[in-house]
Amino acid sequence: GQQVMQIPQYQHVQEGEDFTTYCNSSTTLSNIQWYKQRPGGHPVFLIQLVKSGEVKKQKRLTFQFGEAKKNSSLHITATQTTDVGTYFCAGLNYGQNFVFGPGTRLSVLP
Amino acid sequence: GAVVSQHPSWVICKSGTSVKIECRSLDFQATTMFWYRQFPKQSLMLMATSNEGSKATYEQGVEKDKFLINHASLTLSTLTVTSAHPEDSSFYICSASSGLSNQPQHFGDGTRLSIL
Numbered sequence: 538g539q540q541v542m543q544i545p546q547y548q549h550v551q552e553g554e555d556f557t558t559y560c561n562s563s564t565t566l567s568n569i570q571w572y573k574q575r576p577g578g579h580p581v582f583l584i585q586l587v588k589s590g591e592v593k594k595q596k597r598l599t600f601q602f603g604e605a606k607k608n609s610s611l612h613i614t615a616t617q618t619t620d621v622g623t624y625f626c627a628g629l630n631y632g633q634n635f636v637f638g639p640g641t642r643l644s645v646l647p
Numbered sequence: 648g649a650v651v652s653q654h655p656s657w658v659i660c661k662s663g664t665s666v667k668i669e670c671r672s673l674d675f676q677a678t679t680m681f682w683y684r685q686f687p688k689q690s691l692m693l694m695a696t697s698n699e700g701s702k703a704t705y706e707q708g709v710e711k712d713k714f715l716i717n718h719a720s721l722t723l724s725t726l727t728v729t730s731a732h733p734e735d736s737s738f739y740i741c742s743a744s745s746g747l748s749n750q751p752q753h754f755g756d757g758t759r760l761s762i763l
Contacts, residue, residue: 634696
């Protein structure tokens with residue numbers, strides 16, 4: 538079946554440093570979504586990517602969908618303590634439900 | 648907008664008890680609701696998908712007689728953990744989406760279930 542992997546599993550950064558998490562699917566995806574879960578909270582939808590090679594930005598966050606639609610990345614520029622949390626990607630495999638990756642847990646040291 | 652309410656937020660009960668968890672979409676019609684289980688510091692494990700008015704679709708390995716799901720209306724889905732045992736202790740979280748399968752999922756706050 539479809540597998541979605543994320544690296545790294547954990548990332549500790551100093552406030553102000555950049556951060557990137559990578560998402561890889563074993564199959565070609567129709568869409569990919571990114572979610573953020575703060576400690577003790579529930580996942581919150583960030584963005585959806587649909588097109589091959591698509592790049593979207595939300596303030597300091599940049600999301601990219603690979604040309605082959607099998608991988609994606611989330612890059613945060615100049616991290617802040619408010620960026621702390623677990624970032625999940627979720628890949629949709631053409632008509633099926635989204636499969637969540639294991640997440641990348643980000644810690645930001647002040 | 649897109650608020651999902653999940654109740655209760657925390658349940659502690661004795662082994663053998665059945666526990667019902669409610670998931671409500673407050674300001675939109677949820678065509679599809681999803682039920683997940685999340686272990687500490689781990690990802691979301693999809694248990695089942697329910698569409699309003701039809702039987703839930705369970706993921707492989709999830710016992711449908713153990714985890715009863717009802718999606719009676721476009722704003723309410725329930726998960727009942729029947730005859731719960733300590734190994735059922737977990738964080739259960741629902742999400743809801745409207746329309747097609749590529750729509751964002753809006754999550755409830757989750758229910759922490761502790762079985763003694």
